[in-house]
Amino acid sequence: MKIELRDISISYGKRAVMQSISLTAMPGDVTAIVGPNGCGKTSVLRAIAGLAGYSGQLLFDGRALDRPPKKSNRSLVSYVAQDSAGRSSLTVLEVVLLGRLATLGLRVTEVDKHVVCEVLAELGILHLAQRFLVELSGGQRQLVFIAQALARNPAALLLDEPTSALDIYHQLHVLEVVRRTTQKRGLATVIVLHDLNAAIRYADQVAVLREGHMLACGKPEEIVRPDVVGPVFRVEMVSLPGAGNYPTLVATGPVHGSQGAASPT
Incomplete structure (x- = not known):
């Protein structure tokens, strides 16, 4: 879309x-x-x-x-807010099932469970399905909330x-x-x-x-690029060769006072 x-x-x-x-x-x-x-x-x-x-x-x-x-x-549209990855007494499976609230009826169906397990497998966290959210690392919790967002397709x-x-x-x-x-x-x-x-x-x-x-x-x-984003963040920047043909930006210091942003050429 x-x-x-x-x-x-x-x-x-x-x-x-x-x-x-x-x-x-x-x-x-x-x-x-x-x-x-x-x-x-x-x-x-x-x-x-x-x-x-x-x-x-x-x-x-x-x-x-x-x-x-x-x-x-x-x-x-599925939106994952910045503060989504909080603590919860729910399991990973239960948290991701909440992403299907729009389709859940009076009880969770096998179809719902199948969809959730497919999403967890897609993100590589199916093995965490029965773990409690509170037991997970920050990275694992973030993937769980992304899985919850994807569960509604x-x-x-x-x-x-x-x-x-x-x-x-x-x-x-x-x-x-x-x-x-x-x-x-x-x-x-x-x-x-x-x-x-x-x-x-x-x-x-x-x-x-x-x-x-x-x-x-x-x-x-x-x-x-340093000439575009450096002024936006009010820092001096340099671009260095990086791995995989990607440049690496390094901020070398703040720019004091007001400075407008450059436009890309």
Whole structure:
């Protein structure tokens, strides 16, 4: 499913948090949203998920959904919030079954169990099905909540900083799973990231936000460059050769005072 944002603006009361942004997320692609804290990244995800009001056009395969979204419309999009991976006395199987609330009747059917087990196997965590969520590592819990989002068989997946509290191994593992699942299912995946090097490696397109505006959007090699993202984050950056033909950005120090962002050439 293709997601199109056309001149989307978002406000909370009288405070404007996002002004006239346009973005297209294609099926089978990972779109990463990057930018400083408070620039509106989460608000964009919430608007797509139907959890925040907006002006402008939000289209799914060229069609505007009902506002507020009906239950059938919400099932098209699965949103994993930044604080989803909390503690719970439920088992992994039970947590992922909650992702099928829209289809669950008075009791859990064998079909529901089969779908959940397939999703857990797809993400490589079927062996955790009977474990309690509280017993899992941060990376394992994050995969469980992604599995919960996938259990409803969405057309789009929205992830808000899914690697923010994870060690390096689990950051890479989660992002590899997200990219593989996106391609396999043909999802339109939109993910908020702070790690610019992860965006270079795992995203098909990168959108750069600052202070409620979109400053640049395009392929990672065109956008995630020191001259583009350095001014956005107000740091001096250099690009070094990295493994697998991916460059590595290194921040060398802060830039004091105000400095505008450069546009990609």
